[in-house]
Amino acid sequence: xxxxxxxxxxRVGIVGATVTPGGSGWGANAHVPALQALPNYxxxxxxxxxxxxxxxxxxKFDADLAFHNxxxxxxxxxxxxxxxxxxxxxHKDLVMAAINANxxxxxxxxxxxxxxxxxxxxxxxxxxxxxxxVGLQAQSDPAVMYARDLVxxxxxxxxxxxxxxxxxxxxxxxxxxxxxxxxxxxxxxxxTIPGGHAVDxxxxxxGEFAELSARVMTRITMWKHETTGEDFPVDAPDTVTVAxxxxxxxxxxxxxxxxxxxxxxxxxxxxxxxxxxxxTSNSVNIxxxxxxLATGTNEMTELTPPENYILIxxxxxxxxxxxxxxxxxxxxxxxxxxxAGSPNFDDAVVRHTMIDAMERSHIEGKVIKLG
Numbered sequence: 342x343x344x345x346x347x348x349x350x351x352r353v354g355i356v357g358a359t360v361t362p363g364g365s366g367w368g369a370n371a372h373v374p375a376l377q378a379l380p381n382y383x384x385x386x387x388x389x390x391x392x393x394x395x396x397x398x399x400x401k402f403d404a405d406l407a408f409h410n411x412x413x414x415x416x417x418x419x420x421x422x423x424x425x426x427x428x429x430x431x432h433k434d435l436v437m438a439a440i441n442a443n444x445x446x447x448x449x450x451x452x453x454x455x456x457x458x459x460x461x462x463x464x465x466x467x468x469x470x471x472x473x474x475v476g477l478q479a480q481s482d483p484a485v486m487y488a489r490d491l492v493x494x495x496x497x498x499x500x501x502x503x504x505x506x507x508x509x510x511x512x513x514x515x516x517x518x519x520x521x522x523x524x525x526x527x528x529x530x531x532x533t534i535p536g537g538h539a540v541d542x543x544x545x546x547x548g549e550f551a552e553l554s555a556r557v558m559t560r561i562t563m564w565k566h567e568t569t570g571e572d573f574p575v576d577a578p579d580t581v582t583v584a585x586x587x588x589x590x591x592x593x594x595x596x597x598x599x600x601x602x603x604x605x606x607x608x609x610x611x612x613x614x615x616x617x618x619x620x621t622s623n624s625v626n627i628x629x630x631x632x633x634l635a636t637g638t639n640e641m642t643e644l645t646p647p648e649n650y651i652l653i654x655x656x657x658x659x660x661x662x663x664x665x666x667x668x669x670x671x672x673x674x675x676x677x678x679x680x681a682g683s684p685n686f687d688d689a690v691v692r693h694t695m696i697d698a699m700e701r702s703h704i705e706g707k708v709i710k711l712g
Contacts, residue, residue: 342517342563343534346574349379349381350383350424351381351421352382352383352385352419353376353383353384353420353421353422354386354388354414354415354422354423354424355372355387355388355406355685356388356411356414356425356426357372357424357425357479359427359511359664360394360397360398360401363687367449367661368424369402369660370661371426371660371665372560373667374660374661374666375653375668376424376664376669377585378653378654378657379654379666379669379670380572382673383406384403385405385406385420386406386417386420387403387407388411388414389409391409392407394409395408399470410707411438411582412442415438416442420444422444423435423445423446423513424446424448425437425447425449425471426449427449428521428529429454429702430454430528432453432458432462433453433461433549435460435587436448436452436462437461437465439471443471443580444471445471445473446466446471446472446474446523447453447474448473448475448479449475449476450533450537450538450626451528452475452686452689452693453689454526454528454529455526455528455693456696456697459686459693460690461689462706463686463689463690465687467687472672472676473685474669475670475674475684475688475689476665477478477688477689478495478538478628478665478668479533479541479545479664480542480671481652481668481670482540482542482629482669483628483646484628484630484631485542485546485620486646487632487644488546488618488620490616491618491634492546492547492611492613495615495683496613497636498633500587500613501548502681503543503587503610504595504608504612504674504684505543505594505596505609506595506607506608507531507536507597507606507607507609507695508537508597508600508604508606509531509597509599510600510601510603511579511599513561514567515566516566516567516568517566517568518704523564523573523574524553524576524577525559525576530576530579530599531577531581532578532579532581534622535626536597536628537692537696538624538625539597539625539682540595540695542595542620543593543609544691545627545696546609546620549711550586550695550698551585551586551587552586552587552709552710553586553593553702553708554583554585554709555582555583555584555682555702555703555709557581557699557702557703558580558703558705559578559579560580561575561579561601562574562598562632563575579596579599580598581595581699582595583595583699591649604621606621606624607623607625607630608621613646616635616639617637618632618633619632619634620632626663626664627664628664629659631643653670669682695711698711705709
């Protein structure tokens with residue numbers, strides 16, 4: 342039987358929203374504003390590694406409870422949902438603590454440092470019927486949701502070809518809070534984060550890959566530590582090129598690259614037998630994304646997603662919290678309907694499986710078929 346949240350408001354305990362500088366700030370700058378803006382959520386608790394920062398963070402973010410021990414927060418009766426917004430290598434232990442305490446859990450993307458970790462968490466959540474949410478927020482971007490429905494409704498006809506390009510600016514000088522991302526084994530790099538979010542949006546709109554062939558490269562192999570000035574060798578992949586076929590038979594091409602200067606962001610093109618969709622964004626998981634449609638030989642026209650795709654308060658400030666808020670809102674809708682939310686940990690495994698296939702294709706030099 343699925344574990345349910347019975348409070349009128351979903352009371353969230355978050356790990357990774359801290360006043361301490363140096364990290365990505367995603368918890369403080371995206372999750373906290375999202376939770377504070379949504380009427381059916383309450384940021385109830387904050388957990389950090391140290392008692393003093395926990396108290397300072399709880400005070401800053403107006404949370405009632407402060408913890409520096411995850412076991413205490415996940416078992417507290419006034420916390421309904423655990424949000425994990427920390428470095429990827431720390432995800433599994435924290436997620437499993439929530440699952441073992443029978444608490445619904447939201448974990449940022451990537452779910453795990455690799456496919457095996459993601460599988461372990463998803464299987465544990467399924468075994469205990471724990472509701473889960475993974476931070477693939479691009480699925481909740483209004484333009485992405487609208488594009489998915491346009492394709493499903495036959496607006497552009499059967500898909501012939503899709504093309505996705507993701508160009509992000511390299512960050513070759515980093516401090517302790519982010520330099521760990523240069524290590525491949527840690528699982529947080531251009532292939533998994535900007536690339537993972539963007540290709541997840543593509544698959545959400547146009548369908549999953551049936552097979553693919555990939556090159557996975559590291560083109561910028563040295564960073565600088567911004568404090569010590571020391572060289573930091575990098576083996577995390579920063580350039581990926583994929584050719585494949587979707588399950589619906591459409592041909593697909595995809596490239597993600599971390600470039601020194603003037604990155605152009607994300608551009609997705611979906612060509613159907615009746616028309617064309619194009620979606621552009623600086624970052625599709627952060628948004629906002631712009632959506633364009635043309636049918637037949639008509640010129641491309643920009644579309645505005647109808648209001649029913651906007652699930653957050655209209656006056657919510659622009660920024661990374663908006664799509665995170667959209668994702669939390671969808672999770673609450675699923676809860677109210679007593680349904681499994683999406684994207685959940687099983688959806689994360691699908692994306693991790695695709696990324697693992699890219700790695701294997703490059704190493705083995707062959708086409709990888711996906712289930």
